[in-house]
Amino acid sequence: MSPPKYRTILADPPWDIEQKGKRGAQEHYQLMTLERIKGMPVSELAADDAHLWLWVTNATLRHGYDVAEAWGFTVRSPLTWVKFRLGLGNYLRNSTEHLLFATRGKAPVQFHSQPTWVQAPVQDHSHKPEEQYALIERISPGPYLELFARRRPPHSLGQPPWHVWGNEIHSDIYIPGYPVPDEPRDAKASPVAITAAAAATVPETSSNQTLEGGTP
Incomplete structure (x- = not known):
């Protein structure tokens, strides 16, 4: 089965940079x-004209640009999540995280009034704001994929359902070399395998189709 082509990909990698120790992320999940x-x-998962939303911490901010480039995208702007509470930090206390917005090909935005910050409540460890999904759907077109997902995103009326991949959720796709607990043995036969159920919900995306909207 041919791999799907997603026009918008959201990723929250389990960075191993400055995340070790008793209060680090390694106490909560496996790092990469x-x-x-x-x-x-990721470039094989994305349409030729696509958006990427990549979560980074203050410690991994510059590495996020390298990851986006390695995946075939160019970062256009950071969107900063303002938490309004003191976090950890060796020098300054971290009270923000950043969602890097990146594009490839002809990928204008659908909404032009989004500021470069968002305020949202802090929940449990590494739990990103639920508001991210509505924000992304307002700016970026589907079909949508979330990498390193921990829960299934809500389905917004009029939008295609999100597909997910990760260690803590039933994944809709399988990525060879990056196994997840429910991956079938034959998933390694394809560059990017997809479950039959997920394939039925991915609309076809033309490789030369221009996304609606204006320039970023």
Whole structure:
């Protein structure tokens, strides 16, 4: 089965940079090295004209640009999540995270009034704001894919359902070399395998189709 082509991809990698120790992310989930993250075949999942939304911490901000480039995207702007509470930090106390917005091909935005910050409540560890999905759907076209997902995104009326991939959720796609718990043995036969159920919900995307909207 041919791999799908997603016009918008959201990713929240489990960075191993400055995340070790008793209060680090390694206490909550398995981490990945920068090279492993950069090596993911995300470019094979994305349409020729596509958007990428990539979560980074203050410690991984510059590495996020490298990851986006390795995946075939160019970062256009960071969107900063303002938490309004003191976090951890060796020098300054972290109270923000950033969602890098990147594009490839002819990929204008659908909404032009989004500022470069968003305020949302902090929940449990690494739980990103639920508001991210509505924000992304307002700016970027579907079909949508979330990488490193931990829960299935809500389905908005009039939007295609999100597909997900990750260790903590039933995945809709399988990426060879990056196994997830429910991956079938024959998933490695394809560059990017997709479940039959997921394939039925992915609309066809023309490789030379221009996304609606204006310039970023």
